[in-house]
Amino acid sequence: MLQYIVTGKNASEIIDIASEALANGCRWIRLDLCALKTKEIETTVKSLQEKCTQVEAFMTIENDVDTASSMKMAGVHLGIDSNIKAVDARKQLGEEPIIGITIAEAAEVPFVPRSAIDYIAVASDDLHTCNRVIEQMKATGLEEPVIAPYSHSTSLSTLMATGINGIAVNNNTTPPTKLQELLKELNTLVKQRLEVL
Numbered sequence: 001m002l003q004y005i006v007t008g009k010n011a012s013e014i015i016d017i018a019s020e021a022l023a024n025g026c027r028w029i030r031l032d033l034c035a036l037k038t039k040e041i042e043t044t045v046k047s048l049q050e051k052c053t054q055v056e057a058f059m060t061i062e063n064d065v066d067t068a069s070s071m072k073m074a075g076v077h078l079g080i081d082s083n084i085k086a087v088d089a090r091k092q093l094g095e096e097p098i099i100g101i102t103i104a105e106a107a108e109v110p111f112v113p114r115s116a117i118d119y120i121a122v123a124s125d126d127l128h129t130c131n132r133v134i135e136q137m138k139a140t141g142l143e144e145p146v147i148a149p150y151s152h153s154t155s156l157s158t159l160m161a162t163g164i165n166g167i168a169v170n171n172n173t174t175p176p177t178k179l180q181e182l183l184k185e186l187n188t189l190v191k192q193r194l195e196v197l
Contacts (some may be wrong), residue, residue: 001028001119001145001147001165001166001167002026002027002028002166002167002168002169002179002182002183002186003028003029003030003060003077003147003166003167003168003169004018004021004026004028004029004030004168004169004170004171004174004176004179005030005032005062005168005169005170005171006018006021006029006030006031006032006171007032007035007170007171007172008035008171009035010035010036010040011036011040011043011044011047014031014033014036014044015044015047015048017171017176018031018048018051019048019051020176020177021171021176021179022051022052022055022057023176024176024177024179024180025179025180025183026057026176026179026183027055027056027057027058028057028058028059028060029048029052029057029058029059029060030059030060030061030062030077030168031044031045031048031059031060031061031062032061032062033045033061033062033064033067034062034063041064041067042067042071045059045061045067045071045073046071049071049073058074058075058098059073059074060073060074060075060076060077060098060100061073061076061077062076062077062079063076063077063078063079063081063082063083063084064076065084065088065089065092065093068093068097069092069093069097073097074097074098075093075097075098075099075100075118076089076093076097076098076099076100077099077100077101077102077121078099078100078101078102079102080102080103080104080123082101085113086099086101086113086116086117087113087115087116089116090115090116090117098118098119099116099117099118100117100118100119100120100121100147101117101120101121102120102121102122102123103120103121103122103123103133104123104124105129105132105133106129106132106133106135106136107136109133109136109137109140109142110136110140112142112144114142114144117144118144118145119144119145119146119147119165120133120137120142120144120145120146120147121146121147121148121149121168122146122147122148122149122164123149124148124149125148125149125150125151125153125154125159127154127158127159127162130146130148130159130162130163130164131162131163133146134146134162134163134164145165145166146163146164146165146166147164147165147166147167147168148162148164148167148168149167149168149169149170150167150168150169150174150182151169151170151173152173152174156182156185156186156189157185157189160186160189160190160193166186167186169182
């Protein structure tokens with residue numbers, strides 16, 4: 001899985017970046033719209049929903065459960081700075097929408113509300129942290145997918161070897177034009193892992 005985190009200074013910039021990402025094969029857009037006003041948020045989401053539908057892509061939003069609910073988005077990602085808990089987000093959104101949370105360290109794994117979430121994001125691409133999170137999940141019987149940020153500071157194969165299931169990349173570090181190449185590499189690594197299993 002590859003999540004593409006899209007940020008920008010205004011609605012037009014965000015729509016352009018997300019549209020280009022979709023055109024380059026991305027099928028999961030994670031919108032960070034904290035820089036936009038309420039009206040701009042609605043306009044941006046509505047515009048991109050149509051584009052996502054055309055290519056059967058997911059679109060989730062950072063920390064904004066109200067917008068995810070009112071705009072019937074695929075779900076929400078709750079970052080470390082989120083002011084709403086996953087359990088409360090699940091109550092508001094219902095069973096279908098995707099809910100992901102970010103954790104900073106392995107010590108948080110036993111406290112993850114497994115009935116409320118669909119995946120876990122590790123806050124850092126530090127290999128030791130990723131390994132420890134995976135170990136803790138196995139020890140506690142938590143089977144939700146895990147993603148980590150990918151900033152090109154280490155090889156993708158090395159990061160995936162920790163046992164994570166996918167990555168999150170930001171348009172500030174990975175332009176949309178690089179997504180086809182990155183998706184191809186990621187799919188190859190996932191296929192190799194499945195062959196080993």
